[in-house]
Amino acid sequence: MTATLPEGLALTRNAHGREFIQINHPAVTATIALEGAQVIDCVPAGKQPLLWMSPIDPRMPGTALRGGIPLCWPWFGNSRPGPAHGIARTSPWQLIDAQRDDQQVRLRLELAAEQMKALLPDERWHLQVEFVIGKQLSVSLTSTNLGKQAQPLSQALHSYLPVADITQASITGLEGCRYIDQLTSQEHRAQPGPILIDQEVDRIYYDHTAPVILHQHNGRCLEVTREGSHSLVVWNPWQAKAARLSQFPQDGFRQMVCLEASNAGPDARVLEPGQSHTLVTRIRQVPGTG
Template sequence: MIDTLPTGVIRTRNALGRRFIEVDHPAVHARIAEQGAQIIACAPTGQQPLLWMSPVDPAKPDTALRGGIPLCWPWFADERPGPAHGIARTSHWQLRLAEADSQQVRLVLELPEQEIARQLPGEHWAVQVEMVLGSSLSVTLTTTNIGPRPQPLSQALHSYLPVDDIDSAQILGLEGASYIDKLQAGAQCRQQGPVRFSGEVDRVYFDTTADVQLLDGSGEPLWVQRRNSQSVVVWNPWQAKGARLSQFPADGYRGMVCIEAANAGPDARLVEAGQTHWLQTIISRHPP
């Protein structure tokens, strides 16, 4: 835990007791929940927000927050027994580094080994997340196997992105890519043209490293880049499922879509003893 923060970075606590890191920098305004190491707001100066956060989530302690970029680790969805999307989203992380210059703010949070040992007996990991906040947002999740034998890893940076209206939203860059359709019992399909939305979508695109572009008719597209990722999850719950989600407004599906850098499905990894694997997403309003 660090004691001194750079100018423009402060710690706060909401009325319910949840702790946050607030960034008020000339280049960017942002908010990060320390529990879960989850960035829930990021707006570069002069730009529209890069992330969507549910307006009805009270941000209670010990809950997974609905929006921003939840960390799905060390498994994605229900690929292993235990809580959906793994333990990272509600675990207590520690801030290890905070630094700033004239262009950006850099934060590093770590999931303590004792927290991992408590929740994952017999597994041996070192994991940290780095966030670089400036004219764009970079999130890098780094995992090292510190145990004596290989360990399985699947994960995702579960990025909730804002759209003006889901009816006009489309994703470019996945044309021709193969995907697993979780709404069709895991059937493998091939994307025809841009991804558009007229109902619930829950897909894992695989064997693709392409950058993608999110358009919504507003004239200000979002770009999503991925590194060390050959899979990308696209998700929108639509109306019926959205109504069943916690901390999600009735019309929330109309203003968001998830585009998630991942190592999921066929892209899940086996991390050898002593090996490090990192996963990165870069979200921006300007072309890569």
């Protein structure tokens, strides 16, 4: 970590030795893991948490954390050989800038160049993430191809959102949108109405840029907006898969759903030498009726 932390921000270390940036600001409290550059909680003042984090994850060094917003980069899923969802979510990052004002906190982190050695020899990237944390949470992931060849890029901001009961929640904003069902590999199906989840769901919705809203029966609504993204992943492992996942509580599937700003499926990109691309997600609580 090279940047100086302003008032209200502190570097902490848990009992296992993993390091975090703890944010205590009048407008928000939040925690970001330096390993993985992963925001794991964010609570605007007077509001409920914007993110879900597994209560049984011990947050050990060298592990992918279960919850918050893992950074899936430079590939999504298992689309390339190597660790699932790429190298970014388990690599150490460096804090290069930290600022605060009366409304929010702004942090920028950079993936160390030495971490790129895990990629192919002809791949050269610069990767930076910016967090803007206040009444809403904004995460911007910027990739720049520093190499001499065009490079494929698929990625996601794997946002875990909290729900009181997934069986009484719905997701709107994707009506009529085509999607790929990754459980069956079926393509070009159109979403007939709001999404209701009562089984495992793993879908890539594409050709879509509009806001998406997670509604709950208690009236709480979370809105997800995106930039640099024409695809959105909706994921809930349900009971059988949840039992096979690491650091996932037995009934955890009932308290979360992932709505992920992405460049996945047909929305995967190719960056020419010198080209940059920024993927953005913003999450906020909005008025609603459930």
